[in-house]
Amino acid sequence: MNRSEKEAALVRLGQYLASSNPALEAVKAQAFQHNGWFIPAFINKSLDNICQHYLSPAALHQWLEQYPAAAPAAPKTIGIVTAGNIPLVGFHDWLCGFVSGHQVKLKLSGKDEILMKHILGEMSSWYPEIAGQTVVMDILKDCDAYIATGSNNSARYFHYYFAKYPHIIRRNRTSIAVLTGQESRDELLALANDVMLYFGLGCRNVTKILVPAGYDFTPLLDALKHYDYLMDFHKYKNNYDYNLALLLLNSSTYLTNGSILLREEESLFSPISVLHYGYYEDAAALQKQLTGNEDLQCVVGQQYIPLGQAQQPSLTDYADGVDTLQFMLSL
The missing domain is CATH 3.40.605.10 (Aldehyde Dehydrogenase; Chain A, domain 1)
Structure with a gap:
C-alpha cells in the first residue's frame, strides 16, 4: 500500500x-x-x-x-x-x-x-x-x-x-488541573470528564487540582456528581469504600459528594476514587514550576489545555511529547 x-x-x-x-x-x-x-x-x-x-x-x-x-x-x-x-x-x-x-x-x-x-x-x-x-x-x-x-x-x-x-x-505519568475559582458550571462539568473518564486510570486523567486560597469546592463536587453512576460498578465502589475507610481510620480531613473523595495531598498521583488538591498563591510562578515536570502528561485549565479536552488527544499529541512517527521514520 x-x-x-x-x-x-x-x-x-x-x-x-x-x-x-x-x-x-x-x-x-x-x-x-x-x-x-x-x-x-x-x-x-x-x-x-x-x-x-x-x-x-x-x-x-x-x-x-x-x-x-x-x-x-x-x-x-x-x-x-x-x-x-x-x-x-x-x-x-x-x-x-x-x-x-x-x-x-x-x-x-x-x-x-x-x-x-x-x-x-x-x-x-x-x-x-x-x-x-x-x-x-x-x-x-x-x-x-x-x-x-x-x-x-x-x-x-x-x-x-x-x-x-x-x-x-x-x-x-498523570495530569493536573489549575483552577481559578472563576470557572463556569459548564467548565466544571468538562473538568469532571477529565477526572472521571475511564475511572481515572489514564495518564491524561486529572488526578490533582491546584486551587487558590479560599476556593469553594461545592460547585466542583456538584459537577462531579455527574459520574455518580460509577458507583454502580463494584470495582469502582470497592475502591471508594476502601479509601473512605482509610480516611476515617486515620481521622483525615476529606470532602465527598458520595462518589468521589477529595483530599489535600502533596502527591500528583491519587488512588482510584480519590482526587487530590493543593493550593497556590502566584499563578505565574506556578506555571514556571509545572514546566518540565516529568510526572505530568498534561495540564488543563483556563490558561492551559482547555478543561474537558484532556482525554481528547489529537494525532500530534504524542505521549511524553516524543514524536512516535518521526522516531519510526528515522530508523
Whole structure:
C-alpha cells in the first residue's frame, strides 16, 4: 500500500468503528466481560475519540502531510509493548507503525487485547496485502527498535532489555488541573470528564487540582456528581469504600459528594476514587514550576489545555511529547 491507500484504509476503519455493526457490538461486550474496568460507556468514548481525532479524513491527511511520504528503503521490525489501562490505549502506536511502512510486532496487554485483535482482523480481511505487516506476539524478539509503555517498575526492565536498540520507553505519568475559582458550571462539568473518564486510570486523567486560597469546592463536587453512576460498578465502589475507610481510620480531613473523595495531598498521583488538591498563591510562578515536570502528561485549565479536552488527544499529541512517527521514520 502507498500512503494514499493507507489513508483510505484508515478512513474505512474509522467508519466501521463508528458503526453499530453486530460483530463490533459483540466484541465490545466481550471486552467488557473480559475486563470490568472497560465499561460500555468508556469503550464507546474511546472509539469515538479515535474516529473523530485519529481517523477522520481531514485529521489523517493533515497529520501525514507533515512527514515524508516515501516508504523506508529497508523496512525495519518495530516491537511495541502496549499498556492496558484504558480501551485501545495502544492504538496510536500501532497507527504510527502502520503508516510508517515498517513491520510491527505487537505485544498486547492481557487487559486490552480483544478490541485491538478485532481491528487487526477486520483490516486484514479487507486488505489481505497488509495482513502480515502487524503480528501479535506473546514475547517480543528480534526487533530493530522498541516502543514500550508501562509502570515505573516495568520501565526499568524495558530500559535494561532494550538499551542497545533505538527505543521509546514510557513510564507512569498523570495530569493536573489549575483552577481559578472563576470557572463556569459548564467548565466544571468538562473538568469532571477529565477526572472521571475511564475511572481515572489514564495518564491524561486529572488526578490533582491546584486551587487558590479560599476556593469553594461545592460547585466542583456538584459537577462531579455527574459520574455518580460509577458507583454502580463494584470495582469502582470497592475502591471508594476502601479509601473512605482509610480516611476515617486515620481521622483525615476529606470532602465527598458520595462518589468521589477529595483530599489535600502533596502527591500528583491519587488512588482510584480519590482526587487530590493543593493550593497556590502566584499563578505565574506556578506555571514556571509545572514546566518540565516529568510526572505530568498534561495540564488543563483556563490558561492551559482547555478543561474537558484532556482525554481528547489529537494525532500530534504524542505521549511524553516524543514524536512516535518521526522516531519510526528515522530508523
